[in-house]
Amino acid sequence: METALENLSKEDLIKVISSRDEKIEHLTQERDHLKSQVEMLRRMQFGQKRERFEGDPNQTELPFEAGPADIEQQQEEIKEKIEYVRKRPNHKGRAKLPEHLPVEEIEIHPEGDLSEMVCIGKEITEELECEPAKFYIKRYIRYKYAAKNGEGVKIGELPERVIDKGIPGAGLLAMILTGKYQDHLPLYRQKQIFARENIQIPSSTIEGWTKQGLEKLEPLYEQLVYETKTKGYLQVDETRIRVLDSDKKGAAHTGWYWVYHAPLDGTVLFDYSPSRGSSAPLPMLGNFKGYLQSDGYAVYEKYGKKKEVIHLACWAHARREFEKALDNDRPRAEKALLMIQELYKIERRTKEEQLSADRIKELRLEKSLPVINEMGKWIFEEIKSTLPKSQIGKAMAYAYARWDALSAYLYDGSLHIDNNPCENALRPIALGRKNYLFAGSHEAAQRSAMIYSFFAICKKHEVNPFQWLKYTLENIMSINHKNLKDLYPQNFKKSADL
Structure with a gap:
C-alpha cells in the first residue's frame, strides 16, 4: 500500500487523503448517531416510563396450597389488621363532604326506657354513600277525551323522544355514550352492567342506540364546524x-x-x-x-x-428535542433547557398574577424576548460545529428551522407558548x-x-358531561334552529349557574 501511494502524484495523493478523511468523518457521524440511539433506548427502558415488564428469571413458581401453619398465621394477621383498621390510629381528619348532595337523616336513640331521661344534645356523624345506577321504566299514559257532541277526540301529546318508537330514554342514552366516550367503557362491558341488573339487551341493540344517539348531535356539530372555521x-x-x-x-x-x-x-x-x-x-x-x-x-x-x-410553533416540542439530547451532549442540552425553563417561568407568572393580554405582551417583550434572542444567537453559533445526525444537532436544527414561528407568540398576549392545550x-x-x-x-x-x-x-x-348530554338529547329535536348554540356545553353551564 505504501509503495502504491509513493507512485501517486501530489494531486492524486491529496484526493486519496481527502477521500479517506471523508470516510472517517462519515463513520464517526454514524457511530455517534448509533450511540445516541442506544442511549435513548436505554433511557426509555430504565427511565421514568415503566410500561415494560421484565420477569425475574430467579422467581420461583407460586405454591398452589398453603400449609396449616401458614393458614393459621394468616388468619391471625387478618384479625390484627381488622382491629387496627377499626381503631384508625393517627387519623388526620376527614374530607369535606359536598354541600350540594341530598341528605338522608337517620335518628338513633339509646335503647331501653327513656321516660325518666331528658335529651341534652346530639352528636352527628356523616358518611358519603351511593346507590348503583338506577334503572326504571318511564311509562307515558295518554288519556283520550271525546267531545260530547261527537265532533272530535283529543289525546295527551307524547313528548319528543330521542329514538322514535325506541325504548331508551335520554338518560339511558346519555349514560351509554358517556360511559363509552368519557369513561372509556366499551359497549360489551356496559352490556354486562345491564345483565347484573337482570336487564338483557342484545349487543346489536346497544350499538344501534349508540349510533342513533350520536346522529342526533349532527346539527349541533355542524354549527360547531362552521364557527370553528x-x-x-x-x-x-x-x-x-x-x-x-x-x-x-x-x-x-x-x-x-x-x-x-x-x-x-x-x-x-x-x-x-x-x-x-x-x-x-x-x-x-x-x-x-x-x-x-x-x-x-x-x-x-x-x-x-x-x-x-x-x-406559531410549539416550545414544548422544541424542549422535548433537547431533552432527548441529554444523553448525547448533556452540557449543551442543559443550557438550552435552562433557557426554555426561563420562558416558562414567565408564563407561569402571567397565570399566577392573572395578567391581561396587553400586560402579558409587555412582560414577554421585557423578559422573554432577551432570553429568546440569547438562545437564538447561541444556536446559530453552536450549530455550525455540531454533527447534524447527532441528537443535539437534530434538536438545534428543529429549533433553528422554526425560530420565527417559535418567537411569534410574542406578537399578542392572547397567544400560547405551546400547543399543549390541544x-x-x-x-x-x-x-x-x-x-x-x-x-x-x-x-x-x-x-x-x-x-x-x-x-x-x-x-x-x-361541565358534567352526562347532565349536558341528557339535556341536549331531550331538547335538540324541539329547539328553534336560531337558538341551537344554546345547547353548547359552555352555554349549558351558564344557564345552569343562573
Whole structure:
C-alpha cells in the first residue's frame, strides 16, 4: 500500500487523503448517531416510563396450597389488621363532604326506657354513600277525551323522544355514550352492567342506540364546524385511530383524528379523516386566516406559509428535542433547557398574577424576548460545529428551522407558548384506543369525533358531561334552529349557574 501511494502524484495523493478523511468523518457521524440511539433506548427502558415488564428469571413458581401453619398465621394477621383498621390510629381528619348532595337523616336513640331521661344534645356523624345506577321504566299514559257532541277526540301529546318508537330514554342514552366516550367503557362491558341488573339487551341493540344517539348531535356539530372555521386563532394536532376497513374483511385501516382547539373561546373540534396527508385538514384550514399553532409536522408548515396565516410553533416540542439530547451532549442540552425553563417561568407568572393580554405582551417583550434572542444567537453559533445526525444537532436544527414561528407568540398576549392545550384534548382518544381498540367504520369514526368534540368542551368548561348530554338529547329535536348554540356545553353551564 505504501509503495502504491509513493507512485501517486501530489494531486492524486491529496484526493486519496481527502477521500479517506471523508470516510472517517462519515463513520464517526454514524457511530455517534448509533450511540445516541442506544442511549435513548436505554433511557426509555430504565427511565421514568415503566410500561415494560421484565420477569425475574430467579422467581420461583407460586405454591398452589398453603400449609396449616401458614393458614393459621394468616388468619391471625387478618384479625390484627381488622382491629387496627377499626381503631384508625393517627387519623388526620376527614374530607369535606359536598354541600350540594341530598341528605338522608337517620335518628338513633339509646335503647331501653327513656321516660325518666331528658335529651341534652346530639352528636352527628356523616358518611358519603351511593346507590348503583338506577334503572326504571318511564311509562307515558295518554288519556283520550271525546267531545260530547261527537265532533272530535283529543289525546295527551307524547313528548319528543330521542329514538322514535325506541325504548331508551335520554338518560339511558346519555349514560351509554358517556360511559363509552368519557369513561372509556366499551359497549360489551356496559352490556354486562345491564345483565347484573337482570336487564338483557342484545349487543346489536346497544350499538344501534349508540349510533342513533350520536346522529342526533349532527346539527349541533355542524354549527360547531362552521364557527370553528371563523376563528382567528387555532391550535391543531392529530392522532391515529384504527378503523375496520369495509373493503378488506377483517383488515384494519389507520385513520386520523384532527383536533382544532380555539384557545380564546375554549372550544374543541374533532374531525376524522382516513388520511394524514395535506388534504385532510383542507376543509377546516383551506380558507383559514389568523394565527395557526402546531408542532413541526410538514402538513402544518404548508398551511402556515399562506399569506393570511401567521404560523406559531410549539416550545414544548422544541424542549422535548433537547431533552432527548441529554444523553448525547448533556452540557449543551442543559443550557438550552435552562433557557426554555426561563420562558416558562414567565408564563407561569402571567397565570399566577392573572395578567391581561396587553400586560402579558409587555412582560414577554421585557423578559422573554432577551432570553429568546440569547438562545437564538447561541444556536446559530453552536450549530455550525455540531454533527447534524447527532441528537443535539437534530434538536438545534428543529429549533433553528422554526425560530420565527417559535418567537411569534410574542406578537399578542392572547397567544400560547405551546400547543399543549390541544394535545391534552387528544388524551381521551389514547385511553379509548386501549379499551375499544378500533372504530367499526369510517362513518362510525366520524360520529365518534362529534361526541369527543363536545366532551372536550365539557372538560374545558367544567361541565358534567352526562347532565349536558341528557339535556341536549331531550331538547335538540324541539329547539328553534336560531337558538341551537344554546345547547353548547359552555352555554349549558351558564344557564345552569343562573
